[in-house]
Amino acid sequence: MSGPDGRPETLHEAVGGTHALRRLSNTFYEAVLTDPLLAPVFADFTSTHIEHVAVWLAEVFDGPADFTAALGGHQRLLRVHLGLSITEEQRLRWMELMSEAVAKELPDDDVLRRRVVEYFDWGTKIAREVSAVSAGTDLGDPGPTPRWGWNGVR
Secondary structure, X not given: OXXXXXXXXXXXXXXXXXXXXXXXXXXXXXXXXXXXXOHHHHOOOOOHHHHHHHHHHHHHXXXXXXXXXXXXXXXXXXXXXXXXXXXXXXXXXXXHHHHHHHHHHOOOOHHHXXXXXXXXXXXXXXXXXXXXXXXXXXXXXXXXXXXXXXXXXX
16 A cells, blocks of 8 residues: 555655664664764663664554564663653754764655654654653553654554
């Protein structure tokens, strides 16, 4: 099936699948880990983080639900942000570096790139909010992994 203007129905298909999301994550984290403002936030970074982010994004963009099935789902994603105390300056720098990675790694489609960056803007605001909560806090049930499509969150 096709989405708007004959594009693939899901953002997962439109970006080029999980493989493309791995490239995006890799390019992004190469920049993050050398960035003086963001590197401290990722002090416990391991290479598995790149894979986990790609699997998360695949699920969010309507690809395989492997993050929920194997990596702890929405609850785990929120939990790993607890206690990080992300500042707005850090969030904006994160967005800047991710926007650069999107421009480099995703197909040359302005609407697609805009939708993906809109997801990151939405998601980083949530991550910043959750990061202000103490590590170990019970967040309750956040519900299923959100899904993001051509028209935003569904």
